[in-house]
Amino acid sequence: MTRAVDVVVIGSGVAGLSTALGLAATRDVLLLSAGDGSTPWAQGGVSAAYGEDDPLDHWRDTDIAGAGFCDPRNVRALVEEGPQRLAELIAHGARFDRNADGSLSRTLEGGHSRPRIVHAGGDATGAEVHRALRAALQRTSVRTMTGRTVGLVQSDSGSIVGVLVETGDQLTQIDARAVVLATGGIGNAYLASTNPSAVRGDGIALALRAGASLVDMEFVQFHPTALHTGETSGQLPLVTEAVRGEGAVLRDVHGRRIMEGLHPRADLAPRDVVARAIEATMRRDGSDHVWLDATGVAPEVIRRRFPTVLASCARIGVDMVSDQIPVAPAEHFLCGGVRTDRNGATDVPGLYAVGEVAATGVHGANRLASNSLLEGLVFGRRVATALTLELPAADHGRSHEVALGEDREAERIRTILSRYAGIRRDGAGLNAAADELDTAGTGPLATVARSVVAAATAREDSRGCHWRSDHPHSDNRWDDHIVVRLDEDGRPTTRQLQRSEA
Ligand SMILES: Cc1cc2nc3c(=O)[nH]c(=O)nc-3n(C[C@H](O)[C@H](O)[C@H](O)COP(=O)(O)OP(=O)(O)OC[C@H]3O[C@@H](n4cnc5c(N)ncnc54)[C@H](O)[C@@H]3O)c2cc1C
Structure with a gap:
């Protein structure tokens, strides 16, 4: 038809x-x-x-x-x-x-x-x-x-x-x-994400197949505070940043403040800074979450401003008015x-x-x-x-038709991307990811995953939400953008694009 x-x-x-x-x-x-x-x-x-x-x-x-x-x-x-x-x-x-005066809150x-x-x-x-x-x-x-x-x-x-x-x-x-x-x-290309399952990068894969360029694919943002429900895959409930905007603070599993002294805006630092600090804290403590402490926020503010978060917490037996909230970063x-x-x-x-x-x-x-x-x-x-x-x-x-294709190994692709292209990356891991993705077919998730890995491998510095532990500093040799396209064999290739051309 x-x-x-x-x-x-x-x-x-x-x-x-x-x-x-x-x-x-x-x-x-x-x-x-x-x-x-x-x-x-x-x-x-x-x-x-x-x-x-x-x-x-x-x-x-x-x-x-x-x-x-x-x-x-x-x-x-x-x-x-x-x-x-x-x-x-x-x-x-x-x-x-x-x-109360009718102005927007x-x-x-x-x-x-x-x-x-x-x-x-x-x-x-x-x-x-x-x-x-x-x-x-x-x-x-x-x-x-x-x-x-x-x-x-x-x-x-x-x-x-x-x-x-x-x-x-x-x-x-x-x-x-x-x-x-x-x-x-592209949430569904990772094991755990705040995105629902319909968000799986189809548009990215279709555009690439049609010959379009991608840019800045290495910059995947991890939200610092997804609710730690115990689930390690699928859509995780979010604890909005506005909870910290109203005064909540992050603590490690020993109860110590995480962001104090780390950034002038402390708990309200940009997301990449907070997500990295939480990841480092969890790694140091061998824990799978940290705490978000909203007990200092007035209960009526919590009930009026955060009914969704309150309900998500209640579903895992946490009363955010009086209990600390277990959180961890997620795509x-x-x-x-x-x-x-x-x-x-x-x-x-x-x-x-x-x-x-x-x-x-x-x-x-x-x-x-x-x-x-x-x-x-x-x-x-x-x-x-x-x-x-x-x-x-x-x-x-x-x-002619440009087909999206199908992923036969979606879970394996998600596992690879989550393991090697999460908050913390390094060259060896990214190379391993590229090797493992080699046999993952040509479906949309595989295409998205290869594009993220190719861009993250190419950028040998750290900035924003791209954090390479083997290149931990921002380096002005990498002030250009990374562009990804598919070559004639359908493999992502990268090139640098000067910022003035972007
Ligand atoms: C939990 C959560 C909280 C957030 N909070 C905020 C916030 O407070 N403020 C803010 O600014 N941003 C927030 N964001 C980010 C923001 O919601 C999203 O970036 C934004 O809504 C994306 O809008 P979009 O229209 O681009 O895509 P989406 O809203 O994701 O819609 C994508 C659409 O594409 C369709 N689609 C995908 N593939 C296909 C296909 N192959 N065929 C047909 N249809 C397809 C889907 O069905 C869907 O209808 C949040 C995100 C999440 C997940």
Whole structure:
């Protein structure tokens, strides 16, 4: 069966919904989804600098958290356009938490120099953002379809001209002038992640197969405080950074403060710093968790602000009002991804990427807390604007399929990536990972895993969330980006890209 539309958007998280909504009035759009991604799980909030806050300060915090490796112009777009996108979201009906005087309640999170995180339902911001965007989309003519995109259609001259969608045992081809990947991150390529299972890097694998470049794939962010439930694989509940924003502190298994004296912002240091400190503490103590102590936070604040975390803790028998919370780092966010320009265009005609799957450089080497929902809102709109103004030229030439393939050894791939490309990496381990992945097939998880390993092997320094114990310092010989592409045999190859070209 074949259908045709102007634009196919793959993914119904904040980025895909924002893109589809922005195109609704001007283009015939089909939104595809394989289920909920990370968006409805987001807890802490959306960052936005408005009023007495200054987008320039937000810019600075983003760049500091990103280890000075951010794309300055794209960060500027993020922080300057962010408040307007937030206001539109409110106009669409999103209900954010408010103070008694009616103003938006804003909290502090790691790496931010002032409280600028807007939140909803206490710690259920993603669910409210998702609800409001979906409700707004239902008021438009955008059509939706549930199914996994298992391939792209590429003209023999190289343009992407459609997608292949699997629904049950039926395969449907949908022709389109533009295809937008909004498929989220790569959580499912690791054993334990805060991401749900639909987030498995399909967009990354499809883009690579179609000839697109990836960039900054070595920068995989580990959230410092996933709840230590005793499970070592699958989706782990998150304990939002905002708990530390309200005063909670990290302690080792002996009860000693971990972050005191390690960083000027102590427990609110950027995520990479906190995650590394926890990993080092756990290794030193031979423990599988540390404690997050929120007992100093007023019980009414905990109940009002953190109902989701409170409930997750209760499920493992922990009362976060009076007990310490067992936490450990877990894979959380991909800072790199499919290389795009500021309007989502990849280096393959007709193929766009937006949200967590895309690398615009706004996160540098380490994402600032609560900048990701914002990225989806801002860059989703930018892609929509670009495709409203101009669609790629129609290409009616011969075409072929670019198939996603299948992973037959998913668990083995996750084990390899988690073991060798976690918070702490080294050359010997990364080489071992590459060898072991050699026999792991050509499915999407294997492709994603090889790309992360190739980029992490190439970068022989440490910055942001890429930490090489054999090259523990940042080295300006590595100020370039690492680009990954597939060679003719389908293997990832890397090259350095000067920052001025990125
Ligand atoms: C627990 C948790 C808490 C977080 N808290 C925050 C926070 O407080 N603030 C913040 O800014 N960020 C937060 N983040 C990060 C943020 O939620 C994500 O980065 C963001 O929501 C990603 O949005 P997205 O639209 O790019 O992708 P997602 O929301 O992950 O959506 C991906 C979509 O792609 C679809 N998809 C994937 N592959 C296919 C395929 N082959 N075919 C069809 N569809 C496909 C999925 O079904 C899904 O609909 C959090 C993340 C997690 C997991």
